[in-house]
Amino acid sequence: MTDSAKPLGEFDLIERFFKNRANQQLKNHPEIHLGIGDDCALIGLEKSLNTSGLKDLAISTDMLVEGRHFLPNADPYLLGHKCLAVNLSDLAAMGARPLGFTLAIAMPEVKAAWLEAFSNGLFDLANQHQCPLIGGDTTAGPLTISITVFGRVSGSEALARHKAQVGDDIWVSHQIGDARLALGSLRLEWPLSTEEFNVVSARMHAPTPRVELSQKLLGIAHAAIDISDGLLGDLSHILLQSKVSAEVLIDQVPGSDVLNSKSLELQRLCKLSGGDDYELCFTASTEKSAAINNLSKELGLALTKIGKITSSSTQLITLIDGDGHPLPPNLSAQYLKSFDHFK
Amino acid sequence: MTDSAKPLGEFDLIERFFKNRANQQLKNHPEIHLGIGDDCALIGLEKSLNTSGLKDLAISTDMLVEGRHFLPNADPYLLGHKCLAVNLSDLAAMGARPLGFTLAIAMPEVKAAWLEAFSNGLFDLANQHQCPLIGGDTTAGPLTISITVFGRVSGSEALARHKAQVGDDIWVSHQIGDARLALGSLRLEWPLSTEEFNVVSARMHAPTPRVELSQKLLGIAHAAIDISDGLLGDLSHILLQSKVSAEVLIDQVPGSDVLNSKSLELQRLCKLSGGDDYELCFTASTEKSAAINNLSKELGLALTKIGKITSSSTQLITLIDGDGHPLPPNLSAQYLKSFDHFK
Structure with a gap:
C-alpha cells in the first residue's frame, strides 16, 4: 500500500x-x-x-x-x-x-x-x-x-443585548433573507432557477461573520446581535433585554436582487422570519448615522437603517409597511412567531 | 391545566x-x-x-x-x-x-x-x-x-503531560478498574452479583473529579493525567510528551475489594486497559513521597506508587508482575493496545 x-x-x-x-x-x-x-x-x-x-x-x-x-x-x-x-x-x-x-x-x-x-x-x-x-x-x-x-x-464597550436605548436607529448589515430563500427551495416551498439557487445558497452555506464591522462599531453602536434565527426573533432578544420596543420598516430591510425579484409576501417572509444569514443587527443613536454611513463606504459593506427603538409598550415590535402603515394584526402575528428549535 | x-x-x-x-x-x-x-x-x-x-x-x-x-x-x-x-x-x-x-x-x-x-x-x-x-x-x-x-x-506550576522526569515515581489516586468491571458486566463479558454491580457501577456512573487533590499536588507533582481511556493508554500520553519510558508494577495498581476478589487476569484487564475511572495518574520525584503520603492522610484518599519513569527506550512501557518479572511480550502487548474510539 x-x-x-x-x-x-x-x-x-x-x-x-x-x-x-x-x-x-x-x-x-x-x-x-x-x-x-x-x-x-x-x-x-x-x-x-x-x-x-x-x-x-x-x-x-x-x-x-x-x-x-x-x-x-x-x-x-x-x-x-x-x-x-x-x-x-x-x-x-x-x-x-x-x-x-x-x-x-x-x-x-x-x-x-x-x-x-x-x-x-x-x-x-x-x-x-x-x-x-x-x-x-x-x-x-x-x-x-x-x-x-x-x-x-472591553466589557464596557461590548455590544451587549441590553444596551439599546430609546430613540436608537436599528441597522442591519448587507442583505437579509437569502439563506431562507435557499432553504425554502430545498424544502420545495417555492421554486428557484438553478442560477438563482446557486447565488442565494452560497449565503446559506458560507456565511460571512461580520468580525471586521463589529470591531469598528465599538464606540458607535449600543446593542447588537447576529441574525441566526430570524431578524424579528433575534431583534426581540435585544428589545427584551433592553426593556424597550421597536418599530421596524419591513420593506426597508435590504434583500439581494434575487430576493427582491420575488413577491412582496415572500420577501417579507424571508427577511423577517428567515434565519441563517449571520448578518449583524445593531442599534445606534441617530447622531452616529454619518459615522455609520462612512463605515459602510470604508468597508464596502451596505449598512441600512430599518427602524427605531421606542419606549417599552405591550407590542414588542410594530411592523410598518412601505406606505408607513402598521401591518394588520393577523399578518403581523404571522411574522412575529418566535423561532423554537423544538417546534 | x-x-x-x-x-x-x-x-x-x-x-x-x-x-x-x-x-x-x-x-x-x-x-x-x-x-x-x-x-x-x-x-x-x-x-x-x-x-x-x-x-x-x-x-x-x-x-x-x-x-x-x-x-x-x-x-x-x-x-x-x-x-x-x-x-x-x-x-x-x-x-x-x-x-x-x-x-x-x-x-x-x-x-x-x-x-x-x-x-x-x-x-x-x-x-x-x-x-x-x-x-x-x-x-x-x-x-x-x-x-x-x-x-x-499558573502555567509554570500546571501539571502538564510533558513534565515527567526520569526517576519520578508514578502514582495513582484511589482505586482503578471498577468502571471497566461494571461495563463488562453490562456487556455480559463476565457476571457480577447484584450487590457487586451496585458497588462498582457507582464508579462508572458518578466519577469523582479529583479537583481538591490536584490543587494540593501543585509544587509536588510534575506531570498528571486523568484516567479516562485506560491507565496504560493515558500514561503513554505522559511518556510520549515527556520523551521518557516507564516501568509499571501492574499488581501494585490498587483495586476495590470487589475487583480484588476476581481472578488476577480480570484484575489486570480492568486496571490496565479499563477507562472511565477518572482517577489521577501523576509523577513526582521520590523525595516527595513523604509529602504525598501526608496528603493522602489529609484528604482521606489513597495515593499509591505503581511504577517509575525511566529514560526513553524502544519499549514505552514495561509491565512488571508481582514477582518482579517483566510480563511475557504477548501478554504485555494485549494490555498495551491503545484505546481508539473508532476501533
Missing part, C-alpha cells in the same frame, strides 16, 4: 488534519501557552491583557447537528467554514476580537477525505481571522459539531 | 432549569461580567488575575454521545453529574481551579422531567466546585452533550 492509501487510525488523522495545523497557528499567538495535546489548553491572561489591552474574555458555544443545521452529505469544506463562521458571528455580535476556539466533533466513521475537506474549510476561515484551534475532542456518533470560541473585548 | 402540566417551550425550559440557576451561581463570581443570555459570556481578565493570582486560563472540551459514552435511558441525574465530572477531571489533570463552564446539548425531544433531573445532577456538582454555567446552546438532535470547562492555574 502506498502511504496515502494506508488506513489511518483516529489519532493519526487528528494529528494530520488538526493538531499539526493548530500548532502551526499558535506561532503567532504568544498568549496561548499550551494548545492541543494536553488535558487543557492554557491562555496567559497577563500576556493577553498586555498585548491586546482588552480586559474581558468573550466566550460563545454552538452545536450543529446533521439533518437539523445542515443536510446529510453537506459539502465538508463548506461545513467546516460554517461551523466556525456561526461562532465567529457570535463574537462579532459582541464586538469581540477572535482569540481561539475549541472543537468537539462526533462522526459516524473516520473518512480521511471528508476530514481533510472539513479541516480545510475550518482552518481557511480560522486563519483569515487569526483564530487558532486550541483544544478539541473527537468521538464516534451521529455527525455533531460543537465549537466554543474565545475573543477579547 | 395546572401550571406544572402545561407544555413548556424550549425557551421556558431553558429559563427554568438552566438560565435562572446559572445566574444564581454568578452572584459569587464577580469576575464573570456576563453569563448566559447574550451572544457571548464575558470573563473579566483583570479581576480574575487579581482575585486568584493565577495567570493562566485552562480550557478543556469534551463530547459525550448516547450509546457511546452512556447507555440509552441513562439516569439523567447521574448523566448530568458525569458530563461535568469528566470535564472537571481534565482541569484536575492540570491542577487548575474551576472557574465556569459552557454546555451545548442536542436532545431528540424536550422532556421537563428529564431536563430537571439532568440539570440537578449538573448543578449539584457545579455548585460543589463553585463552577457556574456561563453559556450554552440547546438544539434538537440525537442526545449529545458537549461541555467546555474553564479553570485557572
Whole structure:
C-alpha cells in the first residue's frame, strides 16, 4: 500500500488534519501557552491583557447537528467554514476580537477525505481571522459539531443585548433573507432557477461573520446581535433585554436582487422570519448615522437603517409597511412567531 | 391545566432549569461580567488575575454521545453529574481551579422531567466546585452533550503531560478498574452479583473529579493525567510528551475489594486497559513521597506508587508482575493496545 492509501487510525488523522495545523497557528499567538495535546489548553491572561489591552474574555458555544443545521452529505469544506463562521458571528455580535476556539466533533466513521475537506474549510476561515484551534475532542456518533470560541473585548464597550436605548436607529448589515430563500427551495416551498439557487445558497452555506464591522462599531453602536434565527426573533432578544420596543420598516430591510425579484409576501417572509444569514443587527443613536454611513463606504459593506427603538409598550415590535402603515394584526402575528428549535 | 402540566417551550425550559440557576451561581463570581443570555459570556481578565493570582486560563472540551459514552435511558441525574465530572477531571489533570463552564446539548425531544433531573445532577456538582454555567446552546438532535470547562492555574506550576522526569515515581489516586468491571458486566463479558454491580457501577456512573487533590499536588507533582481511556493508554500520553519510558508494577495498581476478589487476569484487564475511572495518574520525584503520603492522610484518599519513569527506550512501557518479572511480550502487548474510539 502506498502511504496515502494506508488506513489511518483516529489519532493519526487528528494529528494530520488538526493538531499539526493548530500548532502551526499558535506561532503567532504568544498568549496561548499550551494548545492541543494536553488535558487543557492554557491562555496567559497577563500576556493577553498586555498585548491586546482588552480586559474581558468573550466566550460563545454552538452545536450543529446533521439533518437539523445542515443536510446529510453537506459539502465538508463548506461545513467546516460554517461551523466556525456561526461562532465567529457570535463574537462579532459582541464586538469581540477572535482569540481561539475549541472543537468537539462526533462522526459516524473516520473518512480521511471528508476530514481533510472539513479541516480545510475550518482552518481557511480560522486563519483569515487569526483564530487558532486550541483544544478539541473527537468521538464516534451521529455527525455533531460543537465549537466554543474565545475573543477579547472591553466589557464596557461590548455590544451587549441590553444596551439599546430609546430613540436608537436599528441597522442591519448587507442583505437579509437569502439563506431562507435557499432553504425554502430545498424544502420545495417555492421554486428557484438553478442560477438563482446557486447565488442565494452560497449565503446559506458560507456565511460571512461580520468580525471586521463589529470591531469598528465599538464606540458607535449600543446593542447588537447576529441574525441566526430570524431578524424579528433575534431583534426581540435585544428589545427584551433592553426593556424597550421597536418599530421596524419591513420593506426597508435590504434583500439581494434575487430576493427582491420575488413577491412582496415572500420577501417579507424571508427577511423577517428567515434565519441563517449571520448578518449583524445593531442599534445606534441617530447622531452616529454619518459615522455609520462612512463605515459602510470604508468597508464596502451596505449598512441600512430599518427602524427605531421606542419606549417599552405591550407590542414588542410594530411592523410598518412601505406606505408607513402598521401591518394588520393577523399578518403581523404571522411574522412575529418566535423561532423554537423544538417546534 | 395546572401550571406544572402545561407544555413548556424550549425557551421556558431553558429559563427554568438552566438560565435562572446559572445566574444564581454568578452572584459569587464577580469576575464573570456576563453569563448566559447574550451572544457571548464575558470573563473579566483583570479581576480574575487579581482575585486568584493565577495567570493562566485552562480550557478543556469534551463530547459525550448516547450509546457511546452512556447507555440509552441513562439516569439523567447521574448523566448530568458525569458530563461535568469528566470535564472537571481534565482541569484536575492540570491542577487548575474551576472557574465556569459552557454546555451545548442536542436532545431528540424536550422532556421537563428529564431536563430537571439532568440539570440537578449538573448543578449539584457545579455548585460543589463553585463552577457556574456561563453559556450554552440547546438544539434538537440525537442526545449529545458537549461541555467546555474553564479553570485557572499558573502555567509554570500546571501539571502538564510533558513534565515527567526520569526517576519520578508514578502514582495513582484511589482505586482503578471498577468502571471497566461494571461495563463488562453490562456487556455480559463476565457476571457480577447484584450487590457487586451496585458497588462498582457507582464508579462508572458518578466519577469523582479529583479537583481538591490536584490543587494540593501543585509544587509536588510534575506531570498528571486523568484516567479516562485506560491507565496504560493515558500514561503513554505522559511518556510520549515527556520523551521518557516507564516501568509499571501492574499488581501494585490498587483495586476495590470487589475487583480484588476476581481472578488476577480480570484484575489486570480492568486496571490496565479499563477507562472511565477518572482517577489521577501523576509523577513526582521520590523525595516527595513523604509529602504525598501526608496528603493522602489529609484528604482521606489513597495515593499509591505503581511504577517509575525511566529514560526513553524502544519499549514505552514495561509491565512488571508481582514477582518482579517483566510480563511475557504477548501478554504485555494485549494490555498495551491503545484505546481508539473508532476501533
